[in-house]
Amino acid sequence: MTKVLLIEDDHTLRSFMRVLLTAQNYEVIEATDAKQGITLALSLPIDVIILDLGLPDMDGLSVIEQIREHIQSGIIVVSARDKENDKIFALDHGADDYLTKPFNAQELLARIRVSLRHRSTTITESVESLKIRDIHIDFDKHLVFVLNNEVHLSPIEFEILSLLMKNHGKVLTHHFLLNKIWGSQALENDVQTLRVTMANLRRKIESTPAIPEYILTEIGVGYRFVDS
Amino acid sequence: MNNVSSKPLKKFSDIPFLDNQEMEFFVSGNRKRYNEFIMKQMNEVTKNLTFVVGILLISTLMSYIFSYLEFQEATIIIIYMLGVIIISQFTTHYIYGFVASLLSVLAFNFFFTHPLYTFNISQPDYLFTFFIMFIASFLSSSLTSKLKSEKRLSQLKTNQVLVVEAINHSFQGNELSVALYASINLIAENYDAEVLLQCSWGRHDYALTAKSNTAINLGQVHEAEISLDKRSIGKLSIRSTYNLDDTWIQTLADLIGQNIEHLDLMEKQTQAKLEIREQKMRNDLLGAISHDLRTPLATIIGSSDTLLENLDQIKLDEQRELLENIKQDGQWLLNSVENILSFMRVEEGIKLNTNLESVEELFGDVLSRMVNRITQKLVLNLPPDPIYTRMDIQLMGKVLINLIDNASKNAPADSLITLRAEVKGDRLIYEVIDEGPGIPENMKRSIFERFASIDKVHSSQRKGLGLGLAICKSIVEAHGGRIVVRDNVPQGSNFHCEFPYVGVET
Numbered sequence: 001m002t003k004v005l006l007i008e009d010d011h012t013l014r015s016f017m018r019v020l021l022t023a024q025n026y027e028v029i030e031a032t033d034a035k036q037g038i039t040l041a042l043s044l045p046i047d048v049i050i051l052d053l054g055l056p057d058m059d060g061l062s063v064i065e066q067i068r069e070h071i072q073s074g075i076i077v078v079s080a081r082d083k084e085n086d087k088i089f090a091l092d093h094g095a096d097d098y099l100t101k102p103f104n105a106q107e108l109l110a111r112i113r114v115s116l117r118h119r120s121t122t123i124t125e126s127v128e129s130l131k132i133r134d135i136h137i138d139f140d141k142h143l144v145f146v147l148n149n150e151v152h153l154s155p156i157e158f159e160i161l162s163l164l165m166k167n168h169g170k171v172l173t174h175h176f177l178l179n180k181i182w183g184s185q186a187l188e189n190d191v192q193t194l195r196v197t198m199a200n201l202r203r204k205i206e207s208t209p210a211i212p213e214y215i216l217t218e219i220g221v222g223y224r225f226v227d228s
Numbered sequence: 229m230n231n232v233s234s235k236p237l238k239k240f241s242d243i244p245f246l247d248n249q250e251m252e253f254f255v256s257g258n259r260k261r262y263n264e265f266i267m268k269q270m271n272e273v274t275k276n277l278t279f280v281v282g283i284l285l286i287s288t289l290m291s292y293i294f295s296y297l298e299f300q301e302a303t304i305i306i307i308y309m310l311g312v313i314i315i316s317q318f319t320t321h322y323i324y325g326f327v328a329s330l331l332s333v334l335a336f337n338f339f340f341t342h343p344l345y346t347f348n349i350s351q352p353d354y355l356f357t358f359f360i361m362f363i364a365s366f367l368s369s370s371l372t373s374k375l376k377s378e379k380r381l382s383q384l385k386t387n388q389v390l391v392v393e394a395i396n397h398s399f400q401g402n403e404l405s406v407a408l409y410a411s412i413n414l415i416a417e418n419y420d421a422e423v424l425l426q427c428s429w430g431r432h433d434y435a436l437t438a439k440s441n442t443a444i445n446l447g448q449v450h451e452a453e454i455s456l457d458k459r460s461i462g463k464l465s466i467r468s469t470y471n472l473d474d475t476w477i478q479t480l481a482d483l484i485g486q487n488i489e490h491l492d493l494m495e496k497q498t499q500a501k502l503e504i505r506e507q508k509m510r511n512d513l514l515g516a517i518s519h520d521l522r523t524p525l526a527t528i529i530g531s532s533d534t535l536l537e538n539l540d541q542i543k544l545d546e547q548r549e550l551l552e553n554i555k556q557d558g559q560w561l562l563n564s565v566e567n568i569l570s571f572m573r574v575e576e577g578i579k580l581n582t583n584l585e586s587v588e589e590l591f592g593d594v595l596s597r598m599v600n601r602i603t604q605k606l607v608l609n610l611p612p613d614p615i616y617t618r619m620d621i622q623l624m625g626k627v628l629i630n631l632i633d634n635a636s637k638n639a640p641a642d643s644l645i646t647l648r649a650e651v652k653g654d655r656l657i658y659e660v661i662d663e664g665p666g667i668p669e670n671m672k673r674s675i676f677e678r679f680a681s682i683d684k685v686h687s688s689q690r691k692g693l694g695l696g697l698a699i700c701k702s703i704v705e706a707h708g709g710r711i712v713v714r715d716n717v718p719q720g721s722n723f724h725c726e727f728p729y730v731g732v733e734t
Contacts (some may be wrong), residue, residue, distance in 0.1 A: 053627075081566075082569075082622075084622075102558075102562060179328075191584075192584050192616070195584075195585075195586050195589070195616070196614070196616075199586060199588060199614045209588065209594060210588050210591060210592055210595075210608045210610050211595055211596075211608060212592060216596070217586075217589040217592055217593055218623065219589065219593045219621055219622070220592075220621065220622065
């Protein structure tokens with residue numbers, strides 16, 4: 001059974017998550033502070049970790065650091081709104097996804113599902129092609145089809161779409177994308193270039209670019225390819 | 229104009245505005261005016277003397293005629309005396325009356341006493357006549373002079389009253405430096421003077437100078453202390469060729485002091501009123517927050533409590549209804565908290581977290597958040613070319629969400645709400661358009677004030693804090709924009725936001 005570790009100090013929040021996840025047939029393990037959480041993470045075979053960034057005894061980022069040293073399970077961070085920087089930093093330093101308080105049941109379950117999926121197949125595993133809903137991408141031939149019509153993308157647009165689709169369901173931060181596409185030379189103001197490229201990409205593959213169905217904007221954080 | 233310096237200036241020569249070149253011009257300009265002044269003086273004297281001689285000649289002529297007509301000698305004396313009075317009336321100094329009296333006696337002696345055409349007198353009692361004539365002339369001339377100077381004095385007094393009124397007026401509704409500057413210019417113009425005012429008030433030191441175009445670098449310097457509460461706060465110096473009374477200068481200085489004090493009191497009063505208003509708003513806010521947080525909590529606690537107590541007795545669909553209520557009120561509570569937090573940020577003075585953002589992304593995000601929260605149909609209307617602009621995207625999102633929420637509360641459940649953006653020249657425009665009842669003309673401005681609210685359309689909706697639109701306004705204005713509500717044709721409201729827009733290289 002899939003094991004989910006909750007590292008959360010608020011007991012009502014823990015309670016709702018426990019009930020929800022148990023109802024979904026996950027095995028729920030709870031930790032009420034960082035130390036306990038780290039111990040449990042490193043000693044049990046955990047599949048997904050839900051980590052609150054506002055823990056009393058340790059800063060969430062340090063927790064991630066310590067966990068990531070040893071294990072590769074998915075980490076979903078939970079934080080309050082207006083703490084954008086914490087979330088982004090966490091995502092760029094080992095976390096896989098994020099949730100903003102207050103969140104509802106669907107969001108939590110969706111995040112866990114995506115995290116589990118991507119943990120079972122690593123990103124570096126080469127795949128020839130991928131089809132998600134109406135978009136078909138062929139990595140070998142560098143071709144993209146939307147509703148069976150071929151769409152011409154620039155090399156960079158293709159790179160971005162590949163990354164997004166390979167990590168479908170998962171949020172990719174601006175920084176992650178810039179790093180992967182433009183390398184570590186990417187500067188702050190290249191976020192603008194990224195945005196423009198994204199806008200162009202949307203124009204090519206979305207039926208209504210302003211109301212995207214595939215590439216969602218996570219305001220202040222990055223982008224996510226939605227699979228359903 | 230206005231020199232605000234921290235050291236008091238001691239003398240006119242301390243005024244640090246002249247460099248060598250300017251100084252030369254000043255002096256040479258001065259010399260010209262100085263010469264002009266002297267010329268004017270000399271012209272005055274010449275004019276007066278000509279007048280004196282003229283009148284005396286006329287008097288002599290008339291006396292000749294009367295003596296020819298064998299009128300009495302007394303008549304001739306009276307004619308000369310009349311001449312002297314006329315001279316006193318129209319000359320500018322009492323000396324001319326004096327000189328005229330003397331000359332008229334001599335003329336009378338020369339032309340009309342025997343032996344004629346000599347200054348000798350045949351009868352000694354003529355001396356007495358001459359003496360009386362002289363005294364009479366001189367007294368009547370000095371009386372006339374006095375009358376004239378009285379008149380001038382009363383004019384001066386009227387002028388003084390006018391100056392006082394004008395100074396008082398310049399303090400009305402003006403800030404201190406403006407009022408002081410106006411006052412000293414008034415004084416300079418009225419007395420052809422150069423005026424220097426120094427005073428320290430509040431946290432400022434003022435050193436102001438004013439100079440009339442007709443002022444010259446002559447004349448006596450009059451100084452008076454400006455004091456307030458028996459404490460000296462400054463000095464008023466006036467250099468003028470006018471014969472100004474020191475008491476009067478002191479009066480002007482005191483007047484200025486009083487006006488400064490009055491201005492200060494007015495400011496303090498305004499400040500106090502403002503503080504009282506702020507206090508009241510805080511109390512209102514507390515009351516509103518208390519209501520707006522407690523109300524949804526009442527449902528949440530009540531509903532969940534009911535379920536706990538009576539779970540077995542309550543039917544499944546009723547259970548579901550209670551749970552829905554809990555969820556909805558939770559969302560309502562979240563909204564209120566968000567708005568209150570934004571409001572608090574506004575109170576602190578918003579510090580925007582500005583970045584170059586895509587309007588398309590902003591709108592897409594707002595849409596995705598609102599589409600399931602409202603019953604109305606929400607559509608986007610964007611131009612084909614993407615728009616990028618600097619903004620705090622979190623706060624701007626809040627504005628749009630508040631506007632859409634507001635529209636949703638007031639428009640029919642199945643109507644259309646449009647969110648549109650457009651670039652017009654150097655302006656970026658956002659609009660939220662609904663098909664509701666619209667907003668009456670007299671409320672179009674007041675709805676943006678804090679705690680304002682319009683009567684709700686649906687009874688299922690709850691009245692809100694009334695902060696939503698006020699927050700929108702603050703955020704829009706913090707971005708350098710403005711927000712107004714207009715009527716939508718044929719029906720509804722158009723909340724129109726306009727921002728300065730700089731085209732971005734993409």
